[in-house]
Amino acid sequence: MKKDLLVVGVVIVLLAVLIKGTNFQTVDEYYLTHIDDITSDSQTVTVSIRCDEVLKHWDDLDPALQSEEFVPGDGVILAASQYVLRPGDTAFDLLERVTRYHKIQMEYQGADKNSFSSVYIKGIHYLYEFSCGPLSGWMYRVNGEVPQKGCSQYELKNGDVVEWVYSCTLGQDTGGQRGNGE
Amino acid sequence: MKAFGEFHPAALMMYFVGVVLVAMFTLHPVLLALALTGGICFCALLEPAGRFVKDLGFYAGVFLLIAVTNPIFSHNGVTPLFFMNGNPVTLEAILCGLAVAGMLVAVMYWFKCYNHIMTSEKFLYLFGRAVPKLALVISMAMRFLPRFHSQMKRVSAAQKAMGLYAGKGLTDRARFGFRVLAATVTWSLENAVDTADSMKARGYGLPGRSSSSLFRFTGRDGGFLAVTGLLLASVLIGLILGGGAFAFYPRVSFVSTAPLSLTVYFSYGVLCFAPFIIELEESLRWKYLQSRI
Numbered sequence: 304m305k306k307d308l309l310v311v312g313v314v315i316v317l318l319a320v321l322i323k324g325t326n327f328q329t330v331d332e333y334y335l336t337h338i339d340d341i342t343s344d345s346q347t348v349t350v351s352i353r354c355d356e357v358l359k360h361w362d363d364l365d366p367a368l369q370s371e372e373f374v375p376g377d378g379v380i381l382a383a384s385q386y387v388l389r390p391g392d393t394a395f396d397l398l399e400r401v402t403r404y405h406k407i408q409m410e411y412q413g414a415d416k417n418s419f420s421s422v423y424i425k426g427i428h429y430l431y432e433f434s435c436g437p438l439s440g441w442m443y444r445v446n447g448e449v450p451q452k453g454c455s456q457y458e459l460k461n462g463d464v465v466e467w468v469y470s471c472t473l474g475q476d477t478g479g480q481r482g483n484g485e
Numbered sequence: 486m487k488a489f490g491e492f493h494p495a496a497l498m499m500y501f502v503g504v505v506l507v508a509m510f511t512l513h514p515v516l517l518a519l520a521l522t523g524g525i526c527f528c529a530l531l532e533p534a535g536r537f538v539k540d541l542g543f544y545a546g547v548f549l550l551i552a553v554t555n556p557i558f559s560h561n562g563v564t565p566l567f568f569m570n571g572n573p574v575t576l577e578a579i580l581c582g583l584a585v586a587g588m589l590v591a592v593m594y595w596f597k598c599y600n601h602i603m604t605s606e607k608f609l610y611l612f613g614r615a616v617p618k619l620a621l622v623i624s625m626a627m628r629f630l631p632r633f634h635s636q637m638k639r640v641s642a643a644q645k646a647m648g649l650y651a652g653k654g655l656t657d658r659a660r661f662g663f664r665v666l667a668a669t670v671t672w673s674l675e676n677a678v679d680t681a682d683s684m685k686a687r688g689y690g691l692p693g694r695s696s697s698s699l700f701r702f703t704g705r706d707g708g709f710l711a712v713t714g715l716l717l718a719s720v721l722i723g724l725i726l727g728g729g730a731f732a733f734y735p736r737v738s739f740v741s742t743a744p745l746s747l748t749v750y751f752s753y754g755v756l757c758f759a760p761f762i763i764e765l766e767e768s769l770r771w772k773y774l775q776s777r778i
Contacts (some may be wrong), residue, residue: 306654306656307655310655310656323567325570326568326569326571327567327568327569328567328568328569328571330565330566330567330568330573333565333568333571365732366732366734367732367734367735367736373735408561408563408565408735410561411574426561429561429562429563429734429735431561431734441563469759
């Protein structure tokens with residue numbers, strides 16, 4: 304019987320750790336974020352999120368997404384605007400902050416979940432990888448060029464222009480080489 | 486009593502393949518609900534009541550486990566309910582999880598029914614001539630779990646008879662279980678070799694070997710095959726034309742009530758409940774005839 308108690312105890316401890324380690328938030332709590340105000344001496348970065356390519360490959364798009372609500376007619380999910388750059392911010396940090404501030408849905412794969420040890424953006428605004436054909440997914444450009452680095456490894460500088468673009472052809476349509484959704 | 490099992494093996498095979506394939510490849514809630522309830526109803530008639538109720542509890546557990554897993558890994562969907570470690574748990578993901586769980590449990594139930602109806606004899610009759618080795622392996626694999634289960638019961642009974650009781654503690658019971666498992670695994674390996682040897686010794690798979698079977702393709706079988714074929718064709722054509730389209734992400738779509746979709750629901754519903762109705766009718770008739778004696 305003592306062994307049984309031990310087993311029950313271990314299970315309870317494991318459950319407690321699991322629940323304690325999980326952070327539960329309501330929807331309002333999660334979106335209640337504060338974004339720094341731009342002052343004269345703050346460093347800034349321009350961020351935009353666009354999906355123009357989807358409009359050109361409309362027939363490949365998942366029928367469930369074929370509406371103005373999910374793919375805006377002008378391809379602009381988030382118009383370019385300036386955000387405060389905190390020291391050490393990577394492209395991913397800023398994207399997370401911006402999407403959270405604007406309540407744009409975003410799902411990513413953590414850096415510890417893949418072999419690139421960088422965060423991989425699976426979907427933004429319900430538009431996911433493979434939603435528009437087998438070669439589609441999210442990529443990013445900094446100052447018009449596609450960095451050969453994962454988005455959580457790329458540290459931004461003052462004045463950078465970050466564009467998140469949805470590609471339907473592994474990046475051939477958005478400039479740069481393939482494989483940069485990370 | 487297995488009135489449904491009296492049909493010709495070829496007709497039964499086509500029926501099961503059709504029903505299970507549609508259930509496997511759709512996520513449409515109406516079709517899945519039909520497959521699930523049809524399979525459970527049919528299974529209720531094939532199994533003893535006690536066993537059926539016990540299994541129902543087990544499958545309810547499986548259903549819940551799968552349904553809960555999906556929202557943990559899928560964060561798509563327009564209706565976040567709450568956030569867990571910064572990831573949304575959405576209504577859409579929960580509903581999709583329910584559909585996936587329903588599909589898996591429905592397919593499991595249909596395979597249970599398949600195991601009751603399509604005996605090894607029928608399976609070997611169908612495929613024994615064309616692909617002898619594969620047919621034998623598949624029929625042995627299909628029989629493996631039920632046989633393993635019953636052998637395990639036998640081994641544990643024998644162990645108890647020898648005085649090797651499981652104690653009250655969890656660890657003691659685990660050790661007892663492990664002893665039984667080890668014995669049963671050894672037995673199953675040996676048994677597989679034995680079966681193969683025994684079939685070989687009987688000349689299984691050799692050219693010119695004849696075998697006796699009592700299956701005859703009658704008019705009733707022809708009728709069943711024709712009706713099944715027609716219903717399946719209407720379901721498949723309807724699905725190809727988009728009558729079964731349904732999306733969970735990013736927003737759950739409405740269940741379509743267009744004539745095309747209604748045809749698909751109706752055809753598949755008849756298909757799923759046919760064995761239940763045939764079996765029920767047979768048992769009612771049996772009771773009626775008995776009551777007249």
